[in-house]
Amino acid sequence: MKILVCICPVPDTTTKIAFSDNNTTFNTQGVTFIINPYDEWYALVRALELKEAGVATAVHMITVGKADAEPTIRKALALGGDEAVRIDTDSNDTYMVAAQIAEYAKAGNYDLVLCGKESIDYNNGSVGAMIAELLDMNFLGFASKIDVAGTTVTVNREIEGGEETDECSLPVVISCQKGVAEARIPNMRGIMAARTRPLKVVAPAAIAPLSAIVGYEMPPAKSGVKMIAADNMDELVALLHSEAKVI
Amino acid sequence: MSVLVLVEHTNGAFRKKSLEAVQYAANIAKQMGTTATAVATGNIDNATLATLGQYGAQKVLHTTDSRLENFNSRAYTKVMLAAAQKENAKVIIGLHDTVGKAVSPRIAARLNAGLVSGAVSYPDLSKGFVVKKNVFSGKAFAYVNITSDVKVITLMPNTFPVVKGDGSATVENLDVAFEDRDFSIKVKEVTKTSGTIVLSEAELVVSGGRGMKGPENWHVLEDLAKELGAATACSRPVADSHWRPHNEHVGQTGGTIRPNLYIAVGISGAIQHLAGVNGSKTIVVINKDAEAPFFKAADYGVLGDAMEIVPQLTAAVKRFKANH
Numbered sequence: 001m002k003i004l005v006c007i008c009p010v011p012d013t014t015t016k017i018a019f020s021d022n023n024t025t026f027n028t029q030g031v032t033f034i035i036n037p038y039d040e041w042y043a044l045v046r047a048l049e050l051k052e053a054g055v056a057t058a059v060h061m062i063t064v065g066k067a068d069a070e071p072t073i074r075k076a077l078a079l080g081g082d083e084a085v086r087i088d089t090d091s092n093d094t095y096m097v098a099a100q101i102a103e104y105a106k107a108g109n110y111d112l113v114l115c116g117k118e119s120i121d122y123n124n125g126s127v128g129a130m131i132a133e134l135l136d137m138n139f140l141g142f143a144s145k146i147d148v149a150g151t152t153v154t155v156n157r158e159i160e161g162g163e164e165t166d167e168c169s170l171p172v173v174i175s176c177q178k179g180v181a182e183a184r185i186p187n188m189r190g191i192m193a194a195r196t197r198p199l200k201v202v203a204p205a206a207i208a209p210l211s212a213i214v215g216y217e218m219p220p221a222k223s224g225v226k227m228i229a230a231d232n233m234d235e236l237v238a239l240l241h242s243e244a245k246v247i
Numbered sequence: 248m249s250v251l252v253l254v255e256h257t258n259g260a261f262r263k264k265s266l267e268a269v270q271y272a273a274n275i276a277k278q279m280g281t282t283a284t285a286v287a288t289g290n291i292d293n294a295t296l297a298t299l300g301q302y303g304a305q306k307v308l309h310t311t312d313s314r315l316e317n318f319n320s321r322a323y324t325k326v327m328l329a330a331a332q333k334e335n336a337k338v339i340i341g342l343h344d345t346v347g348k349a350v351s352p353r354i355a356a357r358l359n360a361g362l363v364s365g366a367v368s369y370p371d372l373s374k375g376f377v378v379k380k381n382v383f384s385g386k387a388f389a390y391v392n393i394t395s396d397v398k399v400i401t402l403m404p405n406t407f408p409v410v411k412g413d414g415s416a417t418v419e420n421l422d423v424a425f426e427d428r429d430f431s432i433k434v435k436e437v438t439k440t441s442g443t444i445v446l447s448e449a450e451l452v453v454s455g456g457r458g459m460k461g462p463e464n465w466h467v468l469e470d471l472a473k474e475l476g477a478a479t480a481c482s483r484p485v486a487d488s489h490w491r492p493h494n495e496h497v498g499q500t501g502g503t504i505r506p507n508l509y510i511a512v513g514i515s516g517a518i519q520h521l522a523g524v525n526g527s528k529t530i531v532v533i534n535k536d537a538e539a540p541f542f543k544a545a546d547y548g549v550l551g552d553a554m555e556i557v558p559q560l561t562a563a564v565k566r567f568k569a570n571h
Contacts, residue, residue, distance in 0.1 A: 013499050013522075014518055015383075017383045017386045017387045037500050093361070094352070094355075094362055095356065095359075095361065098356065120383070120384050120499055120500065121382065123364070123365055123381055123383075123384055123503070124364040125348045126348065126351070126355070126364050128352075129348065129349050129351075129352035129356075130352040130353065130355065132320070132353065133324065133353035133356040133357055134356050138320075138321060138431060138432055139321070139353070140432070141320070141345060141349045158345055158494065159437070160262075160318070160346060161440055162437060162438050162439035163437075163438045164434055164436065164437050164438070165434070165435040165436040165437075166433065166434055166435065167432070168433065169431065178493045178496075178501075179493065209361075209394075210355075210359065210360065210395040211361035211362065211391050211392060211393045211395075212391070212392050212394065213392075214374070214391070214392045215389070215390040216382070216388065216389050216390070217387065217388040218388075219385070219387065219526075222530075222544055222545065222546060225532070225543065225546065225547065226546065226548070227548045227549070227550065228548070228549050230549055230550060230551035230556050233556070233559045233560040234566065234567075236531070236560065236563065237560070237563045237564055237566075237567045239547060240508065240529065241571075244508070244528075244529040244546065244547075246450075246508040247451070247475065247508065
């Protein structure tokens with residue numbers, strides 16, 4: 001069984017977001033990029049576990065981005081995996097990213113495609129389901145547990161107002177969240193090995209984006225906190241009713 | 248030409264966020280000089296479906312098949328594609344929830360349509376088709392222009408107040424030619440968290456952080472939540488310590504919520520936590536540390552011990568309810 005893990009570089013969670021060029025460009029100056037936590041902690045680590053357990057024969061990872069994405073994918077390689085692929089193009093359009101990955105996955109005959117439930121930068125959470133449609137595969141979203149036995153996958157996943165246990169045959173695309181695996185810390189041996197593990201750069205397929213970001217905006221600043229005395233909760237309730245109008 | 252919207256229901260009753268999505272679709276249709284058609288699946292009666300007219304839908308297409316009872320992205324996509332073709336849909340709306348996030352990308356990929364996920368505005372048609380959405384987990388907004396002929400949007404729940412109007416929608420059956428492979432996912436078990444308010448849809452949320460000291464103190468928050476009719480949430484350290492289930496974790500690596508009222512108790516307000524909740528309309532912070540950064544992002548603040556203040560707040564809410 002071959003697994004493809006989708007990796008997205010994102011700004012570190014502590015990043016203070018700023019924009020330049022009249023609020024049209026995300027200012028990456030001084031920003032540390034990390035592997036999207038959902039991709040790393042859950043999708044990638046579970047893929048590695050399946051390989052260590054002898055269930056998977058190969059774990060490949062893929063990212064869509066320019067050369068500046070390479071340090072992030074090297075970090076992913078430091079955790080393990082057999083090879084990494086970078087599709088050499090820049091895009092914030094979900095379709096463009098999904099279609100590039102789907103093209104590559106089609107040629108590679110992967111049995112299981114894993115991704116995080118969403119990236120913490122653009123919060124679309126759409127790439128996995130799009131890949132599934134483009135590859136004509138089943139999609140299981142928001143998994144919290146993934147088991148594979150032979151060609152059968154069993155998944156626990158979040159549904160509206162609850163949880164569901166599903167079973168289906170490979171191939172399948174699964175998006176991962178908390179519960180699927182535990183975060184790992186790369187060790188020195190992994191970091192050294194990552195340097196020698198292959199990182200292929202592939203030219204993008206001819207796919208046109210279907211959307212473009214035309215501007216950014218910061219949320220409006222709060223006008224300042226109104227402090228209420230700890231022994232006057234009636235006042236707080238009255239303000240929530242008459243001023244904030246939320247109760 | 249039309250605007251299409253997928254509606255969800257629980258045991259034949261619409262969820263509020265679905266009514267919000269119908270209203271959103273109807274208003275976009277009005278902007279474009281056309282009409283909105285809702286699409287529903289499964290076991291729900293025609294009289295209920297017709298009430299979607301009160302939220303602006305002119306027509307409802309209804310597909311019934313016993314296999315649609317459990318949500319399945321492949322089969323639901325097929326329903327939406329059949330409806331899109333029948334109605335010549337130019338805009339297709341879903342919700343930014345576990346259903347919409349699985350179906351809408353599939354529809355978009357199939358129709359080669361641009362997608363905006365988690366919209367928080369109506370499209371601005373004067374500049375193309377520009378929709379505002381949260382990015383960086385609520386730390387900022389982006390304006391996204393969809394350039395394709397057909398557009399797909401998932402709407403962030405709780406973005407617009409739902410206004411009930413007059414009107415009745417016509418209901419038509421929509422026959423869809425399913426294949427067995429559309430239902431090749433076997434559902435083995437379903438566990439519904441019944442009786443509690445779904446966090447992502449909640450208008451009022453009471454949330455606790457490490458300052459609550461331990462799970463044994465959560466009853467004071469639960470009492471307040473019960474009195475308000477609020478959902479409960481927590482910060483990441485709380486979920487990581489297994490004081491609370493991880494589906495209650497809000498923040499950059501948990502859920503993003505935008506309730507009308509967010510009451511944060513014993514949460515310092517790390518940037519990652521704020522990212523998940525700063526779309527809340529009103530924020531109340533209760534903390535014993537005057538330096539807690541959360542106070543800067545709050546509308547109302549109370550300085551002091553949560554174990555004393557929260558029960559007093561609960562009592563005040565009770566008094567308020569008795570008088571209103």
